[in-house]
Amino acid sequence: MMIRAITIHEKDDLAVALTDLPKGAEVTVNGKAITLQHTINAKHKFAMKDFHAGDEVHMYNVTVGKAKETIKTGEAVTTSNLAHQSESFSAEDKSANAFQWTSPDVSPWKDATFMGYHRKDGQVGTANYWLVFPLVFCENRNIETIKKAFDKALGLEKQDPYVALVENMVDRFRKNELSDASVLDFKLDTTTHISKARVFENIDGIRFLTHQGGCGGTRQDAETLCRLLSGYVNNPNVAGATVLSLGCQNAQVQMFTDALHSINPTIDKPIIIHDQQDTGKEQELIKNSITETFMALIEANKQTREPAPLSKLTIGLECGGSDGFSGISANPAIGYTSDLVVALGGKAILSEFPELCGVERELINRMDTQELAVKFVDIMRRYEKSAVEAGSGFDMNPSPGNIKDGLITDAMKSAGAAKKGGTSPITDILDYTEYAHKPGLNLLCTPGNDVESTTGLAGSGANIILFTTGLGTPTGNPISPVLKLSSNSKLAAKMPDIIDIDTGKVITGEKTIEEMGSEILNYIIEVASGHKTAKSMDLEQYDFIPWKRGVSL
The missing domain is CATH 3.40.50 (Rossmann fold)
Structure with missing residues (x-):
């Protein structure tokens, strides 16, 4: 029997619906039976306990909002009853004790290589x-x-299939044979020629x-x-x-x-x-x-492709068009992939600073040095200050699509987005346009805007980019293959032309996060070797938008 709802952390007081749940249904979560006061659509959240106005609400074991009014057990949590709220942070939050990390087992890839282009400075390209x-x-x-x-x-x-479509319409128009039916009957040849x-x-x-x-x-x-x-x-x-x-x-x-x-x-x-x-x-x-x-x-x-160790991979970590499942399936799956790459001596770059709002304490505690914590806090403070001065703020980051699919506060969205960075130590903090030189997990300051962020990832050295999406985002990059990972199988079936990997099997329980993350690494090796192509490259989605450092969330 499929599990119908879960909490992401045992201490959370919000549950996530894994499937559409009708009003009045009794759902058991963490051994507690809850009668739903509203219909809860898949990806959305409901209260595991009673909240009073001003109470903090938690997911991922962090604060993700504050109740605007009384919320009863089993009631839906929406923008009308929950406001953005995140935990305070400072550089002093870094523990004096060294961060302890248990790295994943990388023995299956111990001797693995990818076929890449070796540059004179020691870097290796996944393309030329x-x-x-x-x-x-x-x-x-x-x-x-x-x-x-x-x-x-x-x-x-x-060859452009749409040129053939217009030519066909012109021909039928001239023959006075054009109709809605004749246009709809035209079959596009989308095969790449x-x-x-x-x-x-x-x-x-x-x-x-x-x-x-x-x-x-x-x-x-x-x-x-x-x-x-x-x-x-x-x-x-x-x-x-x-x-x-x-x-x-x-x-x-x-x-x-x-x-x-x-x-x-x-x-x-x-x-x-x-x-x-x-x-x-x-x-x-x-x-x-x-x-x-x-x-x-x-x-x-x-120049030709030659074997290279997986330590030469630099993966960018990005999400766009996120939904309520992103932080449960796709994001933690590539987070595990990130941990694998780091354990193998490679680099991972986590972008989108507005989507780290609320998880700063955890990230600070994972940083190698106090100096990194100071730099991170300084960049975050300056970025948020510029947003507020422009009449905005990180709390305005969730898009209408995010909200519609269950991400109703920036802290809630950020807590799930940060899962892309896995659990490894953070070895460097990069401001926008700084290049990733240190092996390990790097945090790169970019906006949450998909294209501006992926543009920045490639500029900081990512030779392949993992891009998770719950709604479908047709973003690519001119020089770094962008692999799209759907958070749910429904999206993968609906938009197979842009989705490379479906992580929806994590939601259904068919695969674990670790199994999915391992599968993603194997897929990366195939793309990095030129054996497979990213669908974003097949579709010529060569998006390039430099960030001017204005307010872009």
Whole structure:
């Protein structure tokens, strides 16, 4: 018989419905029989005891809210009767005793490897891309022109099934045969087609980035953009880059090269830089950029995949479109995967600082040093202060979709989101655009915004990204494969084109968190070796949005 409701921690006073529960039903949770006062939909919560106005409410053994009014045992917990409330924290919360961690058994992967691209600085890529990007938005059109030329000539241009759809509609319109039925009957051919045989077999693609920054904003914005772009060039999935500059913008070439050498003083990748105001004619700029890039691609194509230990993995940990099951299935599953990677000597990067609200004490206690705790608290305080000054706050983080599917306070959402970071010690705290150099679990300051956050993860060195979702989020990244993990099987069945891995079997009890986390690691190895592709890459979801450090939750 399927369990109908659970508490995530034995001390919690809210229970989560694992299936739709009718009003009046008697549900037994932790040996206590509770009669439901309302219909409780799957993923939503109900009270395990009576609460008075002002009482703190707990899940994951942390405070996730405060009762606005009396809530009776068995009543649904909603935004109307529960307000955001989280526990206070400070750098002094770090225990004087060293954090004790029992690492998972990694003997099944002791001698495991993945087939990656070895870079001269010791990093290993899970892919081999060439980057083309501007330092300022004025060059976006030139980037698009170069993209069109390379995609067509190198066999990277893919047939678009929607073009065929419109062509079919045009044809029927001209014949006066167009109707709603005829349109609905048209079958899309979504099979990926390459127009020509690939010229460079060892190059996974050329990624063309465009953005709206580099000038017109603050100098700090330009500096941040240059640091982010330099992180992309340094990412092990990148073989080299072509950079276009106008010449007069805030994001100067020197600013970019300084940022690049601050991340990696000994970087030895080919970087082609062209300045339009120095070159003169636009045609010359584009011609020179294309010809030099092509010659560089010939050299980059000589690199081949070779075995690499799993310690060379740097996994990014992200969630988006979360639901009430995310913190029970998908997030703790990749948390276990994170622990496995860390135990194997690799790196894991947990992002989204607004979604760590309420679990700061636990995280602080896991930090290697007091200095890390001080840095973490300082970044969190400054970020929250900027949000409040703009008339917002971390309490406004849950989206309408989150709330609809059971995440009704930021602390509740954060407690589940933090499970992505597993249980290992925290070895470093990274501010936005700082690069991950230390093995172990790194915390990276990004907003909760999905694309801004995944953009930051790749810029900090993630060579593969795990992205959990309960509602379905079509986010990808240009250079780091983004694997989507559904928190529930219903979503995986509904959106199979974007979901790579279904963790819903954790909810039904068919698999444990440990079994699911192990399965995810094996899947990562396949993708990192080029044996499988992330569906986000198949769909060309090459999302790139730099964070300007304004208020973005």
